[in-house]
Amino acid sequence: FVTHNAFGIFSEYSHISRRSGKPKIPYPNKKVALRAAEAMGKKHGVHFSIYKCAWCDGWHIGKNAQNKIKGTMHER
Numbered sequence: 001f002v003t004h005n006a007f008g009i010f011s012e013y014s015h016i017s018r019r020s021g022k023p024k025i026p027y028p029n030k031k032v033a034l035r036a037a038e039a040m041g042k043k044h045g046v047h048f049s050i051y052k053c054a055w056c057d058g059w060h061i062g063k064n065a066q067n068k069i070k071g072t073m074h075e076r
Contacts, residue, residue: 015055026058033059 003010017024029034037048040061048061 015053015060023056024053024060024062026053026056028058030059033061037061041058 015023027036027037027050031051037050046063048063050059050061053060061076062064063065
C-alpha cells in the first residue's frame with residue numbers, strides 16, 4: 001500500500017529543506033539517522049521519520065502531518 005507521502009521521496013524536497021532551501025544533512029547510515037531522529041523528537045516533542053534519499057544516497061530526517069504525534073517513535 002503506497003500513500004501520497006511515499007512519492008515525496010522522489011521530490012527535490014526529499015533532499016532540500018523547504019524552509020532554508022539548503023540540502024538536508026545526509027546521515028551515513030540508517031542507524032545514525034535513527035539516533036539523530038530520536039534525539040530531535042525528544043527535543044521538539046514530535047516524531048521525525050528517516051528515509052533513504054534518492055538524490056544523494058544518504059539518509060535524511062523529515063516529518064509530515066501524519067507523524068507529528070508526541071511520544072510516538074515508530075519507523076515507517
